[in-house]
Amino acid sequence: xxxxxxxxxxxxxxxxxxxxxxxxxxxxxxxxxxxxxxxxxxxxxxxxxxxxxxxxxxxxxxxxxxxxxxxxxxxxxxxxxxxxxxxxxxxxxxxxxxxxxxxxxxxxxxxxxxxxxxxxxxxxxxxxxxxxxxxxxxxxxxxxxxxxxxxxxxxxxxxxxxxxxxxxxxxxxxxxxxxxxxxxxxxxxxxxxxxxxxxxxxxxxxxxxxxxxxxxxxxxxxx
Numbered sequence: 525x526x527x528x529x530x531x532x533x534x535x536x537x538x539x540x541x542x543x544x545x546x547x548x549x550x551x552x553x554x555x556x557x558x559x560x561x562x563x564x565x566x567x568x569x570x571x572x573x574x575x576x577x578x579x580x581x582x583x584x585x586x587x588x589x590x591x592x593x594x595x596x597x598x599x600x601x602x603x604x605x606x607x608x609x610x611x612x613x614x615x616x617x618x619x620x621x622x623x624x625x626x627x628x629x630x631x632x633x634x635x636x637x638x639x640x641x642x643x644x645x646x647x648x649x650x651x652x653x654x655x656x657x658x659x660x661x662x663x664x665x666x667x668x669x670x671x672x673x674x675x676x677x678x679x680x681x682x683x684x685x686x687x688x689x690x691x692x693x694x695x696x697x698x699x700x701x702x703x704x705x706x707x708x709x710x711x712x713x714x715x716x717x718x719x720x721x722x723x724x725x726x727x728x729x730x731x732x733x734x735x736x737x738x739x740x741x742x743x744x745x746x747x
């Protein structure tokens with residue numbers, strides 16, 4: 525597992541991870557455990573420094589975004605669906621991870637098996653997470669192959685078992701998350717350099733422009 529990309533002070537001690545206390549993380553992880561969801565760390569309380577203690581999830585976390593194979597997308601779609609179902613409190617409302625990119629997935633045997641880093645988790649629509657996941661797992665303007673990427677978005681959507689109306693709204697959800705990411709890096713107080721902030725804003729806007737340009741291709745694959 526990795527240290528936090530944004531959250532400082534995350535460290536591994538033996539078979540546990542210590543990280544600054546995050547409001548609601550303990551309650552969420554305890555809910556997931558109670559409902560039988562195995563794709564997340566377990567919450568073990570707090571240490572004498574007031575840090576959250578989580579179980580260490582064995583595996584590896586990607587250092588950067590990259591191309592993924594369809595079987596990896598299927599595994600992640602299944603994982604994200606199971607996470608949402610374990611948090612469902614009514615016919616529609618779930619807890620969203622809100623940052624379900626490859627950088628917050630633990631892999632074993634080359635497949636994603638767990639989610640980590642629940643600092644931004646909050647109630648929301650499943651499409652909020654699906655929009656972000658479709659972007660960060662499937663879409664990259666630098667490859668400039670929208671047909672392949674659109675086909676992989678459909679693989680992820682099918683693995684999650686999105687309904688036809690949800691599929692029809694997925695491109696809008698992707699665009700919204702790309703715009704939201706640009707706003708986040710504009711406004712965040714996270715400890716990043718001015719160069720990192722500018723790079724992430726530029727990246728988000730570039731990906732939004734790419735998705736917009738090829739919107740019809742993405743939508744065609746989701747019909």
